[in-house]
Amino acid sequence: MPELPEVEVVRRGLEREVVGRTIASVSVTHPRAVRRHLPGGADFEARLAGRTVVAARRRGKYLWLPLDDGDALLAHLGMSGQLLVRPVGTADETHLRVRFRFTDSGNGADGTGTELRFVDQRTFGGLALADHGADLPAAIAHIARDPLDPAFDEDAFSLALRRRRTGLKRALLDQSLVSGVGNIYADEALWLARLHYARATETLTRTQVTAVLAGARTVMGAALEQGGTSFDALYVDVNGQSGYFDRTLEVYGRAGEPCRRCGTPVRREPFMNRSSYFCPRCQPRPRRGRW
DNA sequence: TATGTCACCTGTGGGC
DNA sequence: TGCCCACAGGTGACAT
Numbered sequence: 001m002p003e004l005p006e007v008e009v010v011r012r013g014l015e016r017e018v019v020g021r022t023i024a025s026v027s028v029t030h031p032r033a034v035r036r037h038l039p040g041g042a043d044f045e046a047r048l049a050g051r052t053v054v055a056a057r058r059r060g061k062y063l064w065l066p067l068d069d070g071d072a073l074l075a076h077l078g079m080s081g082q083l084l085v086r087p088v089g090t091a092d093e094t095h096l097r098v099r100f101r102f103t104d105s106g107n108g109a110d111g112t113g114t115e116l117r118f119v120d121q122r123t124f125g126g127l128a129l130a131d132h133g134a135d136l137p138a139a140i141a142h143i144a145r146d147p148l149d150p151a152f153d154e155d156a157f158s159l160a161l162r163r164r165r166t167g168l169k170r171a172l173l174d175q176s177l178v179s180g181v182g183n184i185y186a187d188e189a190l191w192l193a194r195l196h197y198a199r200a201t202e203t204l205t206r207t208q209v210t211a212v213l214a215g216a217r218t219v220m221g222a223a224l225e226q227g228g229t230s231f232d233a234l235y236v237d238v239n240g241q242s243g244y245f246d247r248t249l250e251v252y253g254r255a256g257e258p259c260r261r262c263g264t265p266v267r268r269e270p271f272m273n274r275s276s277y278f279c280p281r282c283q284p285r286p287r288r289g290r291w
Numbered sequence: 292t293a294t295g296t297c298a299c300c301t302g303t304g305g306g307c
Numbered sequence: 308t309g310c311c312c313a314c315a316g317g318t319g320a321c322a323t
Contacts, residue, residue, distance in 0.1 A: 001316065001317080122316090123300055166293090183316060273298095275315085294323085297321085297322095298321100299320105300316105
């Protein structure tokens with residue numbers, strides 16, 4: 001499942017393979033992939049043709065490619081989205097949703113050129129053409145900075161977090177409070193900080209907030225260095241390569257296995273229609289938790 | 292306004 | 308073998 005490290009790896013790949021290239025044609029093969037582009041797929045195809053990609057940027061789990069006329073191609077990978085740079089003529093992926101061809105050949109090894117493909121099995125992801133705005137597309141103006149962003153304001157985050165009246169993990173997954181943290185890294189960061197997922201945010205100390213942020217930075221930074229978490233085959237970089245970080249996850253997906261810190265079996269509990277993994281000894285349940 | 296819940300979607304694996 | 312169901316989870320609409 002693409003979270004911040006995975007999206008950043010994809011962004012770097014797009015920066016390397018796509019920036020500076022002019023789009024020759026776009027083909028939308030599944031309308032749901034552009035459902036957030038309200039004028040529809042035909043408009044999406046028509047308006048992108050002839051545009052040149054000038055950069056590759058990211059805010060949290062959103063990616064966007066600023067274009068030469070001030071608009072931007074906005075992308076979210078959702079649960080299973082992939083942005084792949086493939087040689088022209090390579091067999092289509094089963095879940096190919098959008099294809100971009102360029103006026104130049106790119107870095108194709110055999111001179112046949114490369115194209116960009118948006119592939120998405122579960123279709124939770126999507127693309128849209130958006131007004132770029134001053135700093136980021138208006139459509140994602142509500143997305144907060146992520147913990148790895150040099151401009152992330154830790155004091156402001158701490159205040160905002162402790163003003164909430166909710167559970168800690170629920171707050172970490174709120175992208176308007178802090179972005180880039182998904183279910184996997186939330187569990188990993190909470191384990192590192194020794195805090196239970198249902199800990200009431202208003203009871204956190206500043207030291208504990210710092211510990212959670214440090215945990216998030218540690219786990220996401222390590223994943224980034226290794227090319228992103230490869231929880232399953234759905235996450236790949238633009239060249240179709242998987243990361244290998246799943247081998248070092250501490251709690252996520254390890255229900256019943258011993259905690260690597262104390263040996264207590266890791267527990268899995270239902271949470272927000274998904275799962276939370278935690279060590280019941282290292283991360284004791286709060287007396288007054290918020291689920 | 293703040294917070295919580297649920298639908299969207301498809302492949303996989305377990306149970307029968 | 309085939310069918311059914313639970314599960315995976317980011318986002319946004321909707322409910323409270």
